[in-house]
Amino acid sequence: MATLSSLDVNNITPAVVTWRWINETRFLVGPDPQIRDITITTRFDSQETLFDLNIPIRLKGIKTGTFLIVRVLPSSISSFDFIEAPSVPDEVRDKFHSSTLLLDFRLNQRPKLLVSVEADEPLSPQRTQSGAVLDALRELANVTVFSVYIANSATSKAQLQQIRHAISDGLFLFIQDDLTTMFRGTGGKIVTLPSSTQLPPPAYDETEPPPPPTPIYDRKRPRKDDREERDDDIALIWAKLEMIQTRHSEELYALRDENKDLKQEINDLRERLIESERKRQDLEEEFGSLAGLTSERVRELEEHTDVTFSEVWQDMGELTSEVNAMKLRIDEDELANRVKFRSSSSGLGNLTGPCCGYTLPSDHRANDGAPRRQQDQTLAVSWAIFGAVAVALAFAFLAATDTIPSDLTREWTMVSGMATTPSPSYIFSIAHQSIPASKCSRFHSPFSPILTCICI
Template sequence: MSTLPCLDFDVKTPACIEWRSNDATQWLVDPDPQRDHLMLESRFCNETSSASFQLLCPIRVKGIESQSHIICLIHTSSITSFDFEENPELPDPVRKKLNCKAIRLHLESCQPLDFIVPAAATEPVQPRKRLSGQAFDSLRSLAKASSLDIYISAREVSQIKLRAVCEAISRGVMKPFHTDIPALLASLYGSSGGKIVNLPPLRKNSSESPNDEPPSYADLEPPPPPDDCLLPQPKLKSPLADTTATAGGSNTKRRRLNDSGTSSDADCYRDILDTLCHMREGMQRLMERVEQLEKENQDLREELDDLRASCEKATDAIESDEAAFLEVHEELDELKVQVDFLSQGGLYSDAEEHLVEAVTDSVLTHMLDGGYNAKITIEKS
């Protein structure tokens, strides 16, 4: 089997999902909380010709107090078609969420997605908030899709690697990255474990047939009033008793409303605390980043000062070298003129005067010495 080029890489990037359901286009763009992103996590190994595809959707589910996510597992062996398109026309929800140049990955599968939740989540799996319910409805619709488009940033993966994946899937040589599903489930959620679940309908009336689509969270109506409110009230004998009973009934109803709203209020407070914690962590990270940038800025300033001082020294040295070079050049010019003059047999005036003086002194000295010797000879005779 020939090896596949450029197939060793990991991808974990924000994504948006698009699919068709009941002749209508559906998107999964905003999880809960909305400030987070739906993530595509993929791994590819050239040596083993294996790959994995997972979609991580942040969502709040009952039984898990902290923020968690649902994993949508796409079985590699079930992918019948894989293709991509660079710089496609983005739908408005996708463009607002990603806000960058994107690539659209097109997947077709012969097997539905598996949904994995933390092992501590209660069953049947239920969302804790209305926003989680809306994302939950989208996941229920996505579970029935056999074809989906995944939008990711164009900067995350090259076209060469995507073509290698397309070639591997078209040749049917791509294998699942994880073959031991129990071991995979045990390693998820910080090794606390996960489990594969079916997403149940949120509400089902007795008049619905088993194949009817359950209502979405956005379409749910308030629950009907309690049965005791529909019963006829007994006629009281006195207005005082009637007033007392009415007040008592009002208080009873108020207590019930307060009791029913306690859970939602607690969730609201918990969300506010989570938001404040995230804001505090974000501010702390920003402060640390600012301190780091200030330190780097100070180091750069000191380095810049050193460079300026070095440049000034180098400039002074260059100027000194230039002056010395000019002096040497002038001396060389003078020496050249002297050499040319001497080579033509010429003498400078100073040299001539010195030569005349030397010859004169020599002649006079010789004459004086000769006359002195002659006188001495005569006297001896």
């Protein structure tokens, strides 16, 4: 919780005052002289607690310029708050060129008006601008709700935050106004300003007769100005010129800084553009080399693919030839095995059976003690000899009996026309298939066992 001893706020800052009057928003921006500012004095410490609006003005009875004070004591404040102004009216924007804070005052009584004791009463302005200021003060002195615009700053916000807490906690220091020491020691007084609607018309006997008409001269004499007023006007002109020059100097410096920043930005952009152009050229060269390399690789790949496909087709042709040859060999081996099997199962059985009276030796029936290949070769040779003899005997017998079948003649003719000599097993199979068993049983000769084996 803040205390008055912990608060140390005492500053003066330019201000613009605004209030509502007869459903219109009013502003008090320019005092008299206009080269000066309306200021607000904020003091919250262990010595005083108050808000003072200091308004420069020229009043009758005071030879030099003076100011009128609108004093707000914390005891008269019912609520106080401040915000950052979201939008600023044109009247305020012309005064403050940066962001502003808006101080809202709600009072439970009208503010006090303090003026120098030298001022005539009722208060009367010396000049037109002071008259406009005095009319605005008549309205401001009769309202209890008004606002004050000030420049925004972190220090102001922090101090106002402390003041808001102090007012909400009811902390204030009662000060008995010491009017004798005010206004540079000349003393001050409290005045009241009735609103313009409350001013009564002047009494008839209080009105002064109009001045006599000015005599007409052929040559007009120049009017003598009051030296002090003339000096003030000259000072006002110089102040305005100085303000204009200061503003133009500030704008010039700002434009120079902006121009400098823009030049630096342009230089940076130029460097970035040069760097981008260099990178683009590098990328174009790299893309060109990649395109050439890609074309070369594609051509090599096409050539390699053509060669590979040719080799594959050649290999496929060779494999096809080998497969066909293997199929042919397999067919011949299967045929030979069938003939061999049928011959061995029929002829050999008959030769070794009761019909032939011949029995193979035990080394031909068993495979023990000899390689399989040697046995097969021996058996094939034996059967070739046996088949040739059997076919010769069969044909001799059939020729003697004149019973050679036409099918066997055709087969034999085909065999005789072969380019290579057929194997005895093939001849034996032809004889075996062509001679029916019914014919073999009718003949009786020394070769009957052989013929019987062929027929079977």
